[in-house]
Amino acid sequence: MSGTAALAAMWRNAYRLKQNNTRTFAAAALSLPRVVILGTGWAGARLARDLDCKTSYDLTIVSPRNHMVFTPLLASAAVGTLEITSVIEPIRYLQPDLGNPKNHYYAGKAKGVDVAKKVIVCECADGHEYEVKFDKLAVCTGALGTTFGVPGVDEHTFPLRDATHAFRIRERLLTNVALASVPSRTREERKKLLQTVIVGGGPTGVEFAGELASFIRETMRKAHPEACADMKVTLIEANELLGSFDGSLRKYAASKLTQGGVNIVKGIVQRVTDGAVELKDGTTIPTGLIVWSTGVGPTPFMSSLPFMLSKGGRLAVNDRLNVFDKATGEVCADVFALGDCASNSETPLPPLAQVAEQQGKFVAKLLNAEAREGGFRLDESASTFKYLHLGSMAALTTGEAVIELGKKDSGGSLLTMTGISSWLAWRSAYLTRLGTWRSRFHVAMDWLTSMVFGRSLSRIER
């Protein structure tokens, strides 16, 4: 055989092989079990990322958001230290196999689940309804902020749980500065517009208060000294700031925030009106922006599902994260609930990003193993979810954070960090936790440019 002929034969064979592969692949694609994920939060995004949807499963994601939000950095994004687009990652970049025609991302919300027929009814923003079939279903639809029944919260406060919220807070903050700074405003109106009240002293409330104080001190003092003088940040908490942290860290955090210019008020909010927060003790705090961040509660969607609920109103799950049929009480082996929308009554976990993410990772591992082992289950010990608490962190201001590592509850050693080292650790930890090199690069660049050139001050009306 001449060299040319050999080469031609090689090409032909390669081409046939490719054709065969395509055929096999196409045939296989038809028969792969379909995993449907509802939601693109920490749990859903991690499950989507880790699931083998190249060769083991067909993946369908249904969510109103086509991206995942890196929630711990939202507080920074709301004051312009980071761009909001830098802390969100398109789900198609997190799971590139969504570019494969057998996998899908569908915009919309689930309206109902038929477990017997294995069908979900979904609805788009424009009211268009459609059905999605599943073999395995993961409900990762998250929770809603809770108002504790305080009147006026829904109408007059801003949550900080999503990219949209960060946009709205940024816009309102800069609008207030703009409105307050025009001539012939009374001193009173001006002070009202320039006071921001944050209700809730958990990590989100504390980080936003700290970021806002840094923004005032570092950005506004230079660019807009007149407004700066009247800008106030008030943080209201009924109990203790950062309640889940160790006592020494709580005290440290409170003193650092106070030093940074945050006015910490211990009190219970009784009522919120347009322009004021009223406390139980009779105090009224006039304000132009109220950020409400006091924990999460169940959504109407959870109780509409044919699954049992836990005491707190979330979807009850077992230690494999399977839900229970509401009618029979039996385990639904093909339906999982993860993240803030789920709760195991025996081992309840806090609504944290790391819990949701570990659950997403766990279910992906479970399903991947199941597919690889030809339908056999994982061995019992590996197939139960165990949460590993990696520690808690909260940034207080530029150059200050608190970090708590170790096992407080189990009597193990507790490692705490404060000061510049903890702040650097906070930044590096979040940088490495970001889902893609794309977001890591964007966030690192934003930190650099905010430092060198200052934060963005442009108010874009929407």
Next chain:
Amino acid sequence: MSGTAALAAMWRNAYRLKQNNTRTFAAAALSLPRVVILGTGWAGARLARDLDCKTSYDLTIVSPRNHMVFTPLLASAAVGTLEITSVIEPIRYLQPDLGNPKNHYYAGKAKGVDVAKKVIVCECADGHEYEVKFDKLAVCTGALGTTFGVPGVDEHTFPLRDATHAFRIRERLLTNVALASVPSRTREERKKLLQTVIVGGGPTGVEFAGELASFIRETMRKAHPEACADMKVTLIEANELLGSFDGSLRKYAASKLTQGGVNIVKGIVQRVTDGAVELKDGTTIPTGLIVWSTGVGPTPFMSSLPFMLSKGGRLAVNDRLNVFDKATGEVCADVFALGDCASNSETPLPPLAQVAEQQGKFVAKLLNAEAREGGFRLDESASTFKYLHLGSMAALTTGEAVIELGKKDSGGSLLTMTGISSWLAWRSAYLTRLGTWRSRFHVAMDWLTSMVFGRSLSRIER
């Protein structure tokens, strides 16, 4: 005198000197003439940047926008090649002396001008009215997009003249993709949602069409192949694309756009409805997004002013850019009109960024010279505005642009550029034209990250 005593004396003197300086400065500040600029577009921002508001003038800017928009890059921002925040620059960063308490940026719009009293009445977004006094006034309030009386344009189309517009177009585009891609849509609905129509073949229309085609080809084909196949870009122009360019460039541009996937339609729009563009020849083009970009016209504000209007309805100006009193026809030496809102009937200029910017630069020079020469006017030849056309450019797609340099009208040599070199020249020209190192860095980084990591695909609801 001992060394220590000498050092102490030096410090005391330095301190006294500083105190004296401060006093002189404070006294001087009270007596500086006040320049008021209405608007923060190309003309207003350039004037604000170049005006000596450190020692010669007190500056007050009134505008609903606290930033300048780098309009030529809006088309890129609308499809996510650039971040929208990268193409806008806070006015406080463009003119850092706004941090000085004697200078002001006030949010709001001017409602009326009293030339005799030298007072402007302004209004904030929340309805609050306030007065601003001026010694010199520069009206740089821009123009509005014109609809040519076509029914439905205001209700159903998107302009692309501002950062908000770029946001809205980006959101609608990605929403259309999301809505079109869910199951059980008819083929017809799907195709309608995925077709974008651009009306107007000027530089903005052409650049947006080109950017959108690149976005489909480079970003969507990989991340979302199913949607990509049905995405269409249609560009409607009644006459010729890029009408102001040389014939060879016009042909080149049309062929490159067609190659890139843009469907060019020659036609006159008769009516726009929710979801379709109807042409005079009876054709109906179904569409999910209509971008309207057919030139600019006067605003109601211009005709409400006590100044004479030119034929086109803009503020009539002389060759010093001064307006004329409507009642007496006399020149108002202290009132200038610049940019799209102004027109000199004898030497009318097109509504271009470079015209507006050169006018801003000219008025700043005029005012600065007047202040420095102790109230004397500049000599006659230097005090008339002469426009220098620096050339025209339009990007067609990644790696393709058309550039025209030289003086076509005056019979001089015409230099044209096409291909990759023109595209690189386009990018470098705009990069150097950006107002601050901050924006230059942001835009350069965005170009880099879009290339390496892909454009942003996240749809953020507002």
